[in-house]
Amino acid sequence: xxxVRKPKQESQVLAAVKKxxxxxxxxxxMVAKAECCVDHLCGCR
Amino acid sequence: xVLFNTLRGSLSVCDPEELPLVNRFLSEGVFEPVSKExxxxxxxxLELGYAVDDRCDEMEIVRNRKRAGMxxxxxxxxxxxxxxxxxxxxPYCYEAHQAGSAMSSEVERRIIAFFEAQIPRFRVLLxxxxxxxxxxxxxxxxxxxxAAQDICRRHNVxxxxxxxxxxxxxxxxxxxxxxxxxxxxxxITVDGPPEVHNRTRRLRGGGxxxxxxxxxxxxxxxxxxxxxxxxxVNFNHQNIDSIPHLLELFDPIVRPSLRVVFEPVFGDHCLxxxxxxxxxxxxxxxxxxxxxxxxxxxxxxxxxxxIGQLVYCYAERxxxxxxxxxxxxxxxxxxxxxxxxxxxxxxxQGEIVREDGRWQAWFGMDLFDEKxxxxxxxxxxxxxxxxxxxxGDATGxxxxxxxxxxxxxxxxxxxxxxxxxxxANGTEESMSFNTDADSDKELSQ
Numbered sequence: 001x002x003x004v005r006k007p008k009q010e011s012q013v014l015a016a017v018k019k020x021x022x023x024x025x026x027x028x029x030m031v032a033k034a035e036c037c038v039d040h041l042c043g044c045r
Numbered sequence: 046x047v048l049f050n051t052l053r054g055s056l057s058v059c060d061p062e063e064l065p066l067v068n069r070f071l072s073e074g075v076f077e078p079v080s081k082e083x084x085x086x087x088x089x090x091l092e093l094g095y096a097v098d099d100r101c102d103e104m105e106i107v108r109n110r111k112r113a114g115m116x117x118x119x120x121x122x123x124x125x126x127x128x129x130x131x132x133x134x135x136p137y138c139y140e141a142h143q144a145g146s147a148m149s150s151e152v153e154r155r156i157i158a159f160f161e162a163q164i165p166r167f168r169v170l171l172x173x174x175x176x177x178x179x180x181x182x183x184x185x186x187x188x189x190x191x192a193a194q195d196i197c198r199r200h201n202v203x204x205x206x207x208x209x210x211x212x213x214x215x216x217x218x219x220x221x222x223x224x225x226x227x228x229x230x231x232x233i234t235v236d237g238p239p240e241v242h243n244r245t246r247r248l249r250g251g252g253x254x255x256x257x258x259x260x261x262x263x264x265x266x267x268x269x270x271x272x273x274x275x276x277x278v279n280f281n282h283q284n285i286d287s288i289p290h291l292l293e294l295f296d297p298i299v300r301p302s303l304r305v306v307f308e309p310v311f312g313d314h315c316l317x318x319x320x321x322x323x324x325x326x327x328x329x330x331x332x333x334x335x336x337x338x339x340x341x342x343x344x345x346x347x348x349x350x351x352i353g354q355l356v357y358c359y360a361e362r363x364x365x366x367x368x369x370x371x372x373x374x375x376x377x378x379x380x381x382x383x384x385x386x387x388x389x390x391x392x393x394q395g396e397i398v399r400e401d402g403r404w405q406a407w408f409g410m411d412l413f414d415e416k417x418x419x420x421x422x423x424x425x426x427x428x429x430x431x432x433x434x435x436x437g438d439a440t441g442x443x444x445x446x447x448x449x450x451x452x453x454x455x456x457x458x459x460x461x462x463x464x465x466x467x468x469a470n471g472t473e474e475s476m477s478f479n480t481d482a483d484s485d486k487e488l489s490q
Binding site: 002003004005008010012017020023026030 | 050
């Protein structure tokens with residue numbers, strides 16, 4: 001079996017919404033998880 | 046065969062000799078290993094998230110994600126509509142424009158007072174300008190953005206500034222002013238090359254807009270390396286085939302600053318993309334056009350598999366607010382923004398006064414509808430459009446997944462081409478796909 005991508009841990013998934021999370025991490029998550037075009041960071045992924 | 050787990054994001058390609066075991070594993074639901082080889086296989090499946098221990102409640106994990114996303118304590122999302130007016134008259138626009146509507150200096154003051162009190166509680170402010178056409182009230186955009194920037198600096202809060210504009214009122218001076226206020230992200234729509242764009246993106250008084258909009262995009266992209274322009278094409282049967290021509294028009298130097306976004310014209314009307322083009326045709330073309338855009342040097346982020354989505358849409362966050370020109374509060378930007386539909390308003394101290402009924406209706410409902418719990422795509426979708434759920438409306442992107450402003454991954458689900466997305470994300474040389482119609486069953490979760 002070739003592993004293309006490993007599973008994400010729950011702590012990674014929730015890292016940006018932890019109280020006082022690192023700003024850079026939050027910003028990266030905002031780009032990666034822009035929900036919709038009104039987020040404008042868009043490209044929605 | 047490809048295994049993909051929508052909850053954890055693991056993606057694997059099975060070797061041919063593993064197929065009998067994998068098929069058995071997928072079809073039986075409960076897998077009791079009877080040999081060391083099978084035990085090792087099961088451990089691998091557990092490690093990758095394709096198998097779960099009986100004690101693990103995956104639905105509780107999804108519910109916890111949703112709750113965490115809705116209560117995100119770090120991010121304040123504000124969308125400001127300084128007017129409901131527009132200088133364009135695009136035939137597919139869903140908004141009810143109000144000529145002459147504009148934010149007063151009193152409402153500006155209330156928003157700034159709100160910022161003074163709220164921004165220090167957060168780590169990031171996402172300040173988005175929307176309308177109408179926001180740059181018709183350029184002074185308001187500058188005044189409120191300046192204040193937000195100042196408050197963010199004083200409290201060490203990151204500012205992410207965005208404007209959705211038709212691009213007609215951007216010039217070099219204005220571009221510089223906006224960028225200096227921390228507005229580095231723009232969304233501007235171009236519906237095709239000049240002869241196509243000018244059919245839909247027309248001035249209210251008549252006349253095409255392509256040349257000025259094209260120029261504005263180029264100006265913005267050259268103003269500052271931090272600028273990103275989402276170059277949006279609203280497509281339907283009338284213009285989808287003109288996208289490749291449009292992509293050739295921009296100077297290769299500015300292309301890396303332009304993030305292409307192809308969105309179907311949505312709504313229940315004759316211009317709707319999905320009413321006029323077969324889903325698979327849309328999907329095939331989008332895959333090709335995004336690939337072409339990448340080849341031509343544009344910023345293309347589509348095609349990824351976003352894992353760990355916490356909410357379906359920004360409007361599900363408790364710390365997300367839309368303020369219109371009257372200082373009324375809304376949640377969803379696809380709205381008529383009628384006063385009787387507001388969720389609250391800003392009082393003279395810049396505090397939110399909620400309309401409890403609407404607020405309760407929005408946030409009081411269950412995290413997911415019952416049928417969501419049996420959907421393997423739930424961790425990617427996170428429950429569908431809340432407004433549609435509140436209004437009891439099963440159309441739109443809710444559940445039927447009519448692909449409007451949802452992620453590209455969900456569009457591929459709706460267009461029936463999710464497997465192609467997986468292929469694109471895999472290692473091509475190691476993939477060989479089972480093409481039978483039931484192959485969806487192979488997608489684990």
